[in-house]
Amino acid sequence: MKPDPLAALQPLHAPPPVPWWPPAPGWWALAVLLAAALFGWLRHHRRHALRRAALRELRALRREPDPARRLAGLNALLKRYALVCWPAAGVAGLSGEAWLRFLDAHGGGGRFARGPGRVLAEGPYSADPEVGPEVFELARRWIRANRPGRGG
Secondary structure, eight states: OOOOGGGGSOOOOOOOOOOSSSOOHHHHHHHHHHHHHHHHHHHHHHHTHHHHHHHHHHHHHHTOSOHHHHHHHHHHHHHHHHHHHSOHHHHTTOOHHHHHHHHIIIIITTTTTSSGGGHHHHGGGSSSOOOOHHHHHHHHHHHHHOOTTTTO
8 A cells, every 4th residue: 555645744734813913004094084083073073162062052042032132142143253353453342233234244245234134233222122033044054154263
């Protein structure tokens, strides 16, 4: 009987285990992409923080029971937000019709001077100003249309 040639073979050697460091190039690319996405999200989150705060305050003003305080708070909120968005020299002194024209020119679409937003100019001189939901919706849209630090 002939000897079995397979019996003379040595056992297979397993390759060494794959090291965990340094990672493969694909993992580096994934890490860079994740870092860039996180940086972009943080930048976006910070950029819109003032807008979110203004919208939160607007929601709180809707629950104010006194119409005069609600109107004063709404006007003050819009003015403060405008001062964050544009240079103070062009915004701080505005009142009355000039204030309404400014709001219209920057996202109001004519609804401040010729619509429900007129209450911002006329309401302070009224005994019982009518500050309805359409005024708050108009203010919400105006705040969302403007971005702080960009000038509009």
